[in-house]
Amino acid sequence: MPELTDHERLRTAVHEATTAALREAEIHLPDDVKAALRAAYAAEDNPVARSELEAIFENIKTAEERNVPICQDTGVPVIYITIPPDVPFTDAITEGVQDGVRQATTEIPLRPNVVSPFTRENTGDNCGMGMPAVHITPGETFTLTVLPKGAGSENVSALKMFLPSETGKIAQFITEMVLHAGGKPCPPVILGIGIGSTADGATALAKEALLRPLGEMNILEQEIYDAVNALGIGPMGLGGKTTCLGVRIREGGCHTASLPVALNVQCWAARRATVEVNYP
Numbered sequence: 001m002p003e004l005t006d007h008e009r010l011r012t013a014v015h016e017a018t019t020a021a022l023r024e025a026e027i028h029l030p031d032d033v034k035a036a037l038r039a040a041y042a043a044e045d046n047p048v049a050r051s052e053l054e055a056i057f058e059n060i061k062t063a064e065e066r067n068v069p070i071c072q073d074t075g076v077p078v079i080y081i082t083i084p085p086d087v088p089f090t091d092a093i094t095e096g097v098q099d100g101v102r103q104a105t106t107e108i109p110l111r112p113n114v115v116s117p118f119t120r121e122n123t124g125d126n127c128g129m130g131m132p133a134v135h136i137t138p139g140e141t142f143t144l145t146v147l148p149k150g151a152g153s154e155n156v157s158a159l160k161m162f163l164p165s166e167t168g169k170i171a172q173f174i175t176e177m178v179l180h181a182g183g184k185p186c187p188p189v190i191l192g193i194g195i196g197s198t199a200d201g202a203t204a205l206a207k208e209a210l211l212r213p214l215g216e217m218n219i220l221e222q223e224i225y226d227a228v229n230a231l232g233i234g235p236m237g238l239g240g241k242t243t244c245l246g247v248r249i250r251e252g253g254c255h256t257a258s259l260p261v262a263l264n265v266q267c268w269a270a271r272r273a274t275v276e277v278n279y280p
């Protein structure tokens with residue numbers, strides 16, 4: 001058998017990492033999200049909310065036992081890759097991601113969700129026109145993270161360009177957006193918030209904020225978390241204390257005349273997984 005070229009070796013390594021990360025993310029919810037759901041259940045006294053959370057626990061257990069996706073909407077593939085200086089930054093990386101997404105679509109399987117925006121023609125393999133969405137940054141290790149994103153929560157995301165003096169209005173804006181969304185994003189949700197950068201940069205920061213595991217929150221994150229949970233929307237929008245499992249903010253430098261604020265909403269099926277790319 002002929003030896004693989006450098007391009008083929010890199011493409012294969014990224015391919016295998018993509019499929020492995022998608023398999024992990026689609027079937028197993030991260031431990032921090034499971035812990036947040038359990039803590040929410042312990043604090044809930046609304047019987048409908050408790051029964052909705054029980055249905056979610058049953059769903060998570062069934063997915064793991066049967067090795068099947070957590071939700072029928074397996075999302076669109078959003079991929080974050082860090083590459084160290086000794087890895088060549090070539091087309092082999094994006095080609096490998098596409099190979100991995102195609103294999104995952106067939107084998108896990110994933111629902112083919114990617115369509116043309118106007119004709120709605122489905123590519124059938126979750127690839128095509130900018131999909132998978134791949135974000136590459138320099139790093140110390142060669143790692144690949146997947147964040148499959150369902151439409152129910154993505155559809156209630158928002159962007160507002162505030163005046164620079166309006167930082168005090170950010171919490172109210174986010175809370176209003178969550179109230180408007182109601183049960184549509186399959187709560188309890190996690191809120192990724194991008195503050196600063198440019199209009200497009202803030203939306204990217206908001207999604208990247210969702211990569212940070214749940215845990216301790218800063219003052220503004222806590223303020224938003226408390227305000228959103230006071231809305232009473234509850235699990236799946238049927239009422240209760242648990243509307244939000246956590247808030248994650250990511251900041252970026254912005255123009256002195258701008259204050260972009262973006263919200264990326266994540267449903268309870270907060271799928272993400274990171275793997276090391278086995279290369280060279």
Ligand code: SF4
Pocket residue numbers: 071072073074075149150151152153184185186267268269
């Ligand atoms: S919003 Fe999330 S839980 Fe609801 S259908 Fe979409 S992927 Fe599934």
